[in-house]
Amino acid sequence: MLCDSIAIKIENLAKDYKVYKKPEDKLKEMLFSNFFSLFKIGTKKYYEVYTALKSVSFEVKKGEIVGILGKNGCGKSTLLQIICGTLPSTEGNVVVSGKVAALLELGVGFNPEYTGIENIYFYASILGLTNKQIEKKINRIIEFADIGDFINQPVKTYSSGMYVRLAFSVIAHVDADILIIDEALAVGDAFFIQKCMRFIREFIKKGRTILFVSHDINSVINLCNKAVWIDNGIVKKIGDPKSISNDYLAELYNSSNTNEKSNEVNSKDYRSKLGIKSETTYDIRRKLLITSNLRNDLEIFSFNDESKSFGCKGAVITDVMLLTSDKENICWTIGGEQVILYIEGKSLINISKPIIGFCVKDKLGQHIFGDNTYLAYINKSVSLKENDLFSSEFAFNMPILPAGDYSISVAIADGDQSSHQQHHWIHDAIIFKSHSSSISSGLVGIPMQSIKLHASSMESSYE
Numbered sequence: 001m002l003c004d005s006i007a008i009k010i011e012n013l014a015k016d017y018k019v020y021k022k023p024e025d026k027l028k029e030m031l032f033s034n035f036f037s038l039f040k041i042g043t044k045k046y047y048e049v050y051t052a053l054k055s056v057s058f059e060v061k062k063g064e065i066v067g068i069l070g071k072n073g074c075g076k077s078t079l080l081q082i083i084c085g086t087l088p089s090t091e092g093n094v095v096v097s098g099k100v101a102a103l104l105e106l107g108v109g110f111n112p113e114y115t116g117i118e119n120i121y122f123y124a125s126i127l128g129l130t131n132k133q134i135e136k137k138i139n140r141i142i143e144f145a146d147i148g149d150f151i152n153q154p155v156k157t158y159s160s161g162m163y164v165r166l167a168f169s170v171i172a173h174v175d176a177d178i179l180i181i182d183e184a185l186a187v188g189d190a191f192f193i194q195k196c197m198r199f200i201r202e203f204i205k206k207g208r209t210i211l212f213v214s215h216d217i218n219s220v221i222n223l224c225n226k227a228v229w230i231d232n233g234i235v236k237k238i239g240d241p242k243s244i245s246n247d248y249l250a251e252l253y254n255s256s257n258t259n260e261k262s263n264e265v266n267s268k269d270y271r272s273k274l275g276i277k278s279e280t281t282y283d284i285r286r287k288l289l290i291t292s293n294l295r296n297d298l299e300i301f302s303f304n305d306e307s308k309s310f311g312c313k314g315a316v317i318t319d320v321m322l323l324t325s326d327k328e329n330i331c332w333t334i335g336g337e338q339v340i341l342y343i344e345g346k347s348l349i350n351i352s353k354p355i356i357g358f359c360v361k362d363k364l365g366q367h368i369f370g371d372n373t374y375l376a377y378i379n380k381s382v383s384l385k386e387n388d389l390f391s392s393e394f395a396f397n398m399p400i401l402p403a404g405d406y407s408i409s410v411a412i413a414d415g416d417q418s419s420h421q422q423h424h425w426i427h428d429a430i431i432f433k434s435h436s437s438s439i440s441s442g443l444v445g446i447p448m449q450s451i452k453l454h455a456s457s458m459e460s461s462y463e
């Protein structure tokens with residue numbers, strides 16, 4: 001029995017998998033194990049035991065969103081499957097209060113030969129709805145999934161994003177008390193993810209519960225009340241999402257075993273070919289009229305190669321600079337000016353689909369803006385060979401920023417926007433300080449093309 005406030009209670013949960021060296025060993029075990037035990041002549045073991053979960057215990061309260069964090073293979077999916085009842089545990093208990101709907105592996109719950117509409121009936125009836133109830137909801141499910149005419153096509157023709165749209169839409173409409181989501185949203189596009197996030201917030205407001213696995217630390221910090229860090233099948237830590245996420249990232253960093261000293265890369269010739277003048281630090285203020293005390297002065301501190309970082313380090317970022325549009329390294333700029341963020345590094349292995357990106361955060365850790373190379377190179381991929389130097393340049397107009405401290409984190413990954421392996425992520429690679437600003441509210445000011453004020457009683461307008 002669960003007390004009223006608890007949605008999920010997990011006690012001493014353990015899961016052992018049998019791992020067979022050869023496929024025929026499984027058959028032999030099935031054939032002979034009964035025989036051996038029948039005649040009590042001792043048994044021969046045809047498998048190794050792999051313990052995926054050990055002594056896992058925690059509770060999820062009603063109305064909570066709990067994020068599960070952990071490295072690949074640590075046991076997250078195993079745990080969710082046991083909670084959903086699709087996988088038996090070896091030991092321990094799971095008690096859930098209320099109706100559970102889950103979005104686990106892509107395609108689970110769907111028949112690939114059925115159309116989208118047929119699968120809505122199929123999946124929603126597995127989740128406990130009668131045909132009448134589904135009929136009442138089907139228009140809302142189709143509208144939420146928003147996959148156009150594909151709804152009448154067999155789901156085997158769907159992209160992974162379409163699968164997720166349909167599956168999420170079904171679980172969102174079956175009146176579940178608990179939603180369990182296993183990293184599936186990672187393949188959705190940004191608009192759909194926003195729609196799901198709005199749904200999730202409303203769902204929680206109604207006192208319902210969500211348990212989800214995510215590799216996206218930001219969504220765990222922003223959405224969850226609690227985080228559970230699973231490591232090698234055990235619960236390593238439970239608690240406040242921000243502190244658990246920080247500890248988890250720090251451990252990822254420590255466990256990345258390449259201690260490549262990033263400064264060893266000799267990039268002088270490489271930079272001069274690109275026209276980068278890194279030796280001189282040029283103060284852009286000289287070119288500007290110093291007339292107003294509302295000017296947004298930004299002081300830029302140089303690359304900190306000792307900043308916290310993580311990643312598997314198949315490639316390392318070795319330098320980050322802000323340049324003028326003439327490619328001169330700057331230590332000062334002004335909100336509204338054009339700058340180039342230059343990120344340089346070395347690849348230690350072959351990387352087929354590199355993505356280099358950055359994000360600018362304020363001192364509260366709020367993501368102000370950022371970008372990456374993925375879309376710009378989607379049709380003309382650049383791959384990296386072992387020992388290649390690489391660089392990327394992001395040219396943009398620096399927004400006008402309220403006074404305060406800011407940081408630029410940079411990263412190189414391999415893959416695409418939704419699914420990638422992080423090679424090197426450097427937190428706070430560059431720090432900069434906004435000294436004075438005309439901005440009194442909002443996160444950024446956008447340089448205006450023009451500002452007009454009209455009044456019908458006046459003949460002309462003032463610009």
Ligand SMILES: Nc1ncnc2c1ncn2[C@@H]1O[C@H](COP(=O)(O)OP(=O)(O)OP(=O)(O)O)[C@@H](O)[C@H]1O
Pocket residue numbers: 017018019050052070071072073074075076077078079
């Ligand atoms: N059916 C199975 N037979 C044997 N081992 C398995 C089986 N399913 C999972 N495992 C192993 O159990 C461990 C935990 O797997 P699980 O899928 O739960 O990890 P995960 O944390 O969800 O990983 P990921 O983040 O990569 O999805 C892994 O080492 C995996 O290889």
